Amino acid sequence: MNDKQSEHTEYSEQKSNKSLPRFIESVNTELSRLSCFVGKSLEIIKINSGFSQQVFKVSTVEVSVSGKDKDKDKHKRKEKDKCRENKQANCSTSPNTALEPEFYIAKRFSDKTTAQLEAFVQRFLADKALSPKIIYCEGQWLVSEFIDKPLLSQLTLSEEEKITIATSALAKFHRAFNIATDTRNITKLDLVSVLSELVSELKELEVGLAESDQQLISKAVSFAKALQHDVDLFSIQSKASKTKASKVKASKVETSNSMTDCTATNKSHRQLQHSANLVVVHGDLNYTNLLVSQTNKDIDACVIDFESVAMAPVEYDLGMLMAINNVPLSLTSLTVKNYLKSSLKLRKINLEEVTRYAFISSIINWLWFLGQAGDKFNNSCVENYKAMALKQKNYAKMVISAV
Known part of the structure; x- marks a missing residue:
């Protein structure tokens, strides 16, 4: 599920020698087996920032080896050579010299499928200099370069300034993907299924929902079904239009009937303009998911x-951006306007749909936080999750009153 956290939650770090020693020791053992870390001394710091996956900051120093120890570590050297050849990490070649520490971000996913999706997207974006480079990916582990920059949530900026930065980054993210060629590993979002799964998880955790809560969820499902219908309808018409265009091009014949049909289809496309804006969405553009750099x-x-x-x-991503960051509805027009300034393709975005997606997103976030609060493995963070759940629920109530 999404990496949810409140706008006031910042990165905190737990050093291995002070907190969760057994857990950190286990993580150290796992990471030491990855070829990019073989032969290196690791210091691990757990990052606690509301992530649904486990995230660690790792510093490494080359282990000094000499004499008989060289023979003992021969197999490790082979692994390092393999690592160097594959350019999976910046492996040192000096066996006797203590080096300056190198820093990485290591993320352990709950399942391999999610790890593979993130690796696919991050590698694709890193090639375009839009995301940190991947150092290594194996099983449930993803190791990336550490970028020492502040998060957008940590900067003292107005809401309008944060929106400007976030929407610009979001537009760049969307532009990076060619829908026709770059989305083979990316599935279509099914919000109805997402809502259903979250409710089922709460039932398994025996988290009770009041009747008023059920009404909010039902409203979100109703909106999601209607919006999904529009998207599916557009997809069908778009596919039919492309097929017809191909046949016309092949025969090089344009009859009056085909012209009439094309005109009718174009009219339908205009009516469904808001559903034409299909993109690869980030799905969780929290201000804590943006590393900020400033030049002049x-x-x-x-x-x-x-x-x-x-x-x-695209309306969904803008709605989620607003919901997860609790952006006031009065700034909806500004959010859309700023996004369009950075978008090279889109010229129109449906404001009403952005608002409806903001409502659905806040319900999703609320249910997700409730699930985290009800999970027995999150005992230390229960109160934080409850507070974030309430915040998203109140945002949903505020949005629905304006729809």
């Missing part, structure tokens, strides 16, 4: 965390 007067942001990536209308 310009501020740029690098997007991270891609486990919620899917195919969906």
Whole structure:
């Protein structure tokens, strides 16, 4: 599920010698087996920032080896050579010299499928200099370069300034993908299924929902079904239009009937303009998922965390951006306007749909937080999750009153 967290939750770090020693020792053992870390001394810091996956900051120093120890570590050297050849990490060649520490971000996913999706997207974006580079990926582990930059959530900026930076980064993210060629591993978002799964998980955790809660969820499902219908209808018409265009091109014949049909189809496309904006959505553009760099007067942001990536209308990503960051509805027009300034393809976005997606997104976030609060493995964070759940629920109530 999404990496949810409140706008006030910042990165905190737990050093291995002070907290969770057994857990950190286990993680150290796992990471030491990865070929990019073979022969290196690791210091691990657990990052606690509301992630649904486990995230660690790893610093490494080359282990000094000499004499008989060289023979003992021969197999490790072979692994390092393999690592170097595959360019999976910046492996040192000096066996006797203590080096300056190198820093990485290591993320352990709950399942391999999610790890593979994030690796696919991050590698694709890193090639375009839009995301940190991947150092290594194996099983449930993904190791990336560490970028020492602040998060957007950590900067003292107005809401309008944060929206400007976030929407610009989101537009760059969307532009990076060619829908026809770059989405083979990315599935279409099914919000009805997402809502259903979240409710089922709460039942398994025996988390009770009041009747008023059920009504909010039912409203979100109703909106999701209607919006999904529009998207599916557009997809069918778009496919039919492309097929017809191909036949016309092949025969090089344009009859008056085909012209009439094309005109009718184009009219339908205009009526469904808001559903035409299908993109690869980030799905969780929390201000904590943006690493910010500043040069002179310009501020740029690098997007991270891609486990919620899917195919969906751009209105959904804007709605989630507003919901997860609790952006006031009064700034909806500004959010859309700023996004369009950075978009090279889109010229129109449906404001009403952005608002409806913001409502659905806040319900999704609320249910997800409730699930985390009800999970016995999250005992230390229960109160934080409850507070974040309530915040998203209140946002949903605020949005629905305006729809």
